[in-house]
Amino acid sequence: MFCYLIQNYENVTSNLTTRPPTREFLPFTLQDVRSAIPGHCFQSNLWRSLSYFFLDLGIVAGLYWLAARIDSAWFFPLFWLMQGTMFWALFVIGHDCGHGSFSRYRWLNNLVGHLSHTPILVPYHGWRISHRTHHANTGNIETDESWYPVTEGYYDNMPWYERLARFHLILFVYPLYLFRRSPGKQGSHFLPDSPLFRPHERRAVLTSTVCLSLMLTFLVGLGVHYGFGFLFKYYLMPYVVFVVWLDLVTFLHHTDADIPWYRGKDWYFLKGALSTIDRDYGIFNPIHHNIGTHVAHHIFITIPHYHLKEATEAIKPVLGEHYRSSQEPIWKSLWRSYQTCYFVPDQGSKVYYQTPSKKI
Template structure:
């Protein structure tokens, strides 16, 4: 039996989970990998850089147009467009964090910082916690991103925490960076955080210093140009970016019929299949087809520009294990926003239970 790929720095337990995933389903990771054209696993430096510079070019052009027009009639359009491009730039850094931008670690780190630092994301801090998410997807106990809580924990939560976690979900990301998420502590900025291994602390410090320099620069812009200028040209697009990030991440992993696992019921491949592809319409190519998420969770080294091809190759093998929603994303979000708050306290395989106030 062959095991295709384990997460970077996988523990013995994670490796064993990969082995078991090849034993318990009627298809293996090797079956899925063999079905995908080999070129899908090969990033192109030129193509990856082209997407990076295209995003930067569009961002620069939007700034130039907004400054030239300088009209409050146009600024809302600018905020929406620029915030969306900030999100697209984040996705480029996302590829860097997975090593799917290029095979050169130094280039991934360079472009990752250039993509994430201007939008106030600490690249290495995020990269490391995101690695944990991918190694534990679908595991209630160890997943890192948008994992459910059990009912008793939910009922015991202070109202303010519920407001941030559930009703302020689309603006939660900055809080997550500083405080992590419900029931799990750790800052993405502190090298001593339990999120990181001792060997990773230098990288975290570098990203935190880059992030801090950006904050100082933005403060200087606010002092010299005025807070209204800073809010118009940076804060408003940044908030749109945050909404995009939280919306898409939430929709990847939150749906009433997506199972979550505890204990020995969980293993990597089954957990990786606890996600769903979404159709964002004309936005798909703008944010680099990030809605093509199932294949990404199975093989995180595939560059974003090969994910659609990889998905079509593995769909016949996955069968009913492949999930894709064709309904409008706003409708899916509205349903999951109200219905997906907690899971049962007990059970090895569980689903979100609707809140008592939820009505379909």
Template structure:
């Protein structure tokens, strides 16, 4: 089943019950916020690559198990920053050139084993259906009846080990969304017209896997573990942590049926403060305005947010509490939603 990804404008034709429209929000944002700069976007891309290369050079030079934990965390964080650059490419906010977006998107995502087009398409579905229990793609809640049917292993992975979920999601998607692999052109995630894009990205991933295999054969499993596997695992944890916290909060509503429309759903997310990491991972925690207008480049998200805050008022959500505290609070409080109701909220473990 192919999930609908109707445009924000058509979604706006649904029943309105917010005191402002999508046009009102757009008019409040300075026009320059919607304009990507190729030079600036490329500068962030090359800066991330430079830091990654520098960290590898330092790790090889020092070659100490006392230093490796520092290297692992720093490099895994930079892998996550590189993902965010590819994230802009997937949204078309890196540049106005589709070709350049696709090239940089693959160069950003392939080294960290993310199929660019496969991710781009499913992420588009997520943005077009945010906050809709039935059609959202990422971190949507399970219903109470589904929760009661889940095995102990399913509950453990979903609620107690969510920071390792992403690789599984790429291969299997979610069982409640008809499954589907991000690597297979025949997946229900994709249209027939997107087949060549999926083949391209999957071929790129297979090339990267082959390179990692050659590297392991040439330098040994310990080298693979030190220089790639652990930083990759930390990148996955960053990705799962940030995306989980974007959409998992016990007092933010989820919607069903005609009670949902694009702008209302886009506001069902929350900005988070990652402290010193905000600039490192390109302000991905500034997420509310990104969900309303995903074509705003990451370096304009703060300005756009400040511009719309007076209009959004209490509909704008931000948390300044420590990230670890937010994670454990949501992990404890957000397990399922009721089977019925057009506006529902997470409930804690039974």
């Protein structure tokens, strides 16, 4: 597993023995962090991974049965919250598949990834590839893929509708991101010829887009046959809750006034990977597979979710002050980041979020 990670990232990490004097380096190397983690943390267990997947599917099916059985207005808001949360849990399973940490079998990862992501309208391969770009460039203002900061100059020239989406609809923008990507970037997760993808990846992207089209056709068929009210109650509202969960968690992974961002030669992989923060989601931690345990995941993407807590405890002594975590209530963190994290300076190799004097 570790060899796979090194092969993917050695092109973006610097030579850890020959260090240019102009670059600020961490007091430890990627190998130092790797050596602190027990070897079994890098190994996936097929049956354990499958058990989480089938448990999630069973809960989703059980919630649908319960909602149909009760079929009462008082119950549906609770159902939307529970089912939307389970949609988010399924996304995390597909997320592990995309990283290859679900199993060592690529065909199985792709199969379970599609089974997890297609029902919640996520193009598995399109998202997997763009997410790979995010992990290879985390913390790099110029090349990161998701929830990276805009520069002050770009912010000053943003049209009102782009500011509205980027800074005020942060919990609802994921579907738009799939279609349009983030500010300053072009391409779609659904189109094989998008600049997101290499030529040899286009067939895989098309496969996921076709699967998604079939899912949309199925949903339209449900709406035509049973009515829009049925589709609204049983799918659309849980889907909205899922989108809120996804945007909330991913936003808070990488958006905080204390997290540094880098540009130019001052960035390298390990430093960028540490520009994220672990957060505590309380009773939801086991439900969404401890996705809030994010620092270790960004350093070593092939660690299965069920080993992340152990790996995190192992690397804390090595990372020291460079390890970031927060026990602050999630909604308090969200409000603080929403109020303060708008843009970074146009210049500087290590920068932090700033707040405009007048918000729009």
